[in-house]
Amino acid sequence: NIVMTQSPKSMSISVGDRVTMNCKASQNVYNNIAWYQQKPGQSPKLLIYYASNRYNGVPDRFTGSGYGTDFTLTINSVQAEDAAFYYCQRIYNSPPTFGSGTKLEIK
Amino acid sequence: EVQILETGGGLVKPGGSLRLSCATSGFNFNDYFMNWVRQAPGKGLEWVAQIRNKNYNYATYYAESLEGRVTISRDDSKSSVYLQVSSLRAEDTAIYYCTREETTGLMDAWGQGASVTVSS
Numbered sequence: 001n002i003v004m005t006q007s008p009k010s011m012s013i014s015v016g017d018r019v020t021m022n023c024k025a026s027q028n029v030y031n032n033i034a035w036y037q038q039k040p041g042q043s044p045k046l047l048i049y050y051a052s053n054r055y056n057g058v059p060d061r062f063t064g065s066g067y068g069t070d071f072t073l074t075i076n077s078v079q080a081e082d083a084a085f086y087y088c089q090r091i092y093n094s095p096p097t098f099g100s101g102t103k104l105e106i107k
Numbered sequence: 108e109v110q111i112l113e114t115g116g117g118l119v120k121p122g123g124s125l126r127l128s129c130a131t132s133g134f135n136f137n138d139y140f141m142n143w144v145r146q147a148p149g150k151g152l153e154w155v156a157q158i159r160n161k162n163y164n165y166a167t168y169y170a171e172s173l174e175g176r177v178t179i180s181r182d183d184s185k186s187s188v189y190l191q192v193s194s195l196r197a198e199d200t201a202i203y204y205c206t207r208e209e210t211t212g213l214m215d216a217w218g219q220g221a222s223v224t225v226s227s
Contacts, residue, residue, distance in 0.1 A: 001171070032212065036152075043204055043217040044152065055215065087152055092212030094168040096142070098152040 002027050002090055006099035013078050014107045021102040023071040023088030032092040035064055035073045038101075039084045048073065049091065080106050109133040109216045113205045116221030124193040127221050129205030134216075136186035137161060140208040143179060143190045145201040146220075153201075155179075156190060157208070195225045 003026040013019045023033065031051040036044040046055045048064035051071055061076045075082055083106045088099040115127040129141070140163075143155040156179040159166045167179050178191040188205060202220035209215060 034213065036214075038152075043219055045217070046213060046215045049213050049215075055213075085151075089152075089214070091214075094157060095170060096154050096157070096208075096212070096214070098144075098154060101151045 001095060002029060002097055004088055004090055004097050004099035006086075006088055006102050008102060009100070010103040010105065012105040012107050015078060015080055017078050019075045019078055019104060021073050021086060021104075023066075023073070023099050025069045025071070025090060028068050029090050029093075031067050032090060033064070033066065033071050034089045034091045035062075036087045036089065037082075037084045038087065044087065047086075075104075078104075078106065082106065109207070111205050111207065111216055111218035113203060113218045113221035116203065116223045118224045118226060119195050120227050121196060121225055123195050123225075124191065125195060125223060127190040127192070127203055127205075127223075129188045129190075129218060131186045131188075131205075131207070134207070137183050138210075140210060141179075141181060141188040142206045142208050142214060143177075143188075144204045144206055144214075144217075145199075146204070147198070147201040150201075155203070158188060160210070163210075192223075195223075197225050199223065200225050 005024045033051045035048040038044040052064045063074045085101045110132045142157045157168045158179045181188045204220045205218040206214040207216040
């Protein structure tokens with residue numbers, strides 16, 4: 001099975017900064033990647049699909065990129081409400097494996 | 108408005124069984140695949156099972172780590188999906204989320220989750 005590896009495990013960023021987090025697939029997944037945001041006590045929310053497409057209502061400060069095995073989620077001008085865990089997921093084929101997540105803290 | 112509501116969680120003794128239900132509304136249930144995803148306390152997301160729709164012959168898929176202990180089913184007439192878990196272990200303690208999945212792979216709607224605790 002494909003393994004999704006996320007890095008870093010956590011990061012602490014100031015409001016207004018730009019943040020980049022990574023997701024690496026153990027095999028070529030083409031652009032079949034989604035990113036989810038999960039805030040404490042809430043269920044995950046879809047942010048990005050097919051590597052670079054923003055889901056409905058997602059602010060344009062969230063940008064996804066990558067193809068094949070290496071993917072990136074970038075948040076430009078981080079806001080306080082962006083504090084959350086972020087998970088990548090291989091989609092479209094089974095099993096839809098999740099990465100272990102990146103915790104974003106706001107200083 | 109899309110609504111997904113999981114029920115059936117609770118405290119279960121090791122070795123016991125549990126049936127989770129997921130009732131949905133606000134969308135055409137027949138068009139979607141449905142999944143269960145779980146999250147152990149303080150841990151990440153773990154996909155558990157998927158059931159496809161009628162167009163895909165209601166095919167089912169399971170996480171290798173759980174295969175043989177879980178069964179996913181759906182009732183299109185009730186817009187509901189179910190997860191039966193048997194031989195429960197402490198490591199099955201988690202919040203179990205029901206998710207809608209477009210046939211293109213997007214899990215674009217999640218319930219609030221049902222909490223399952225396995226303890227004696």
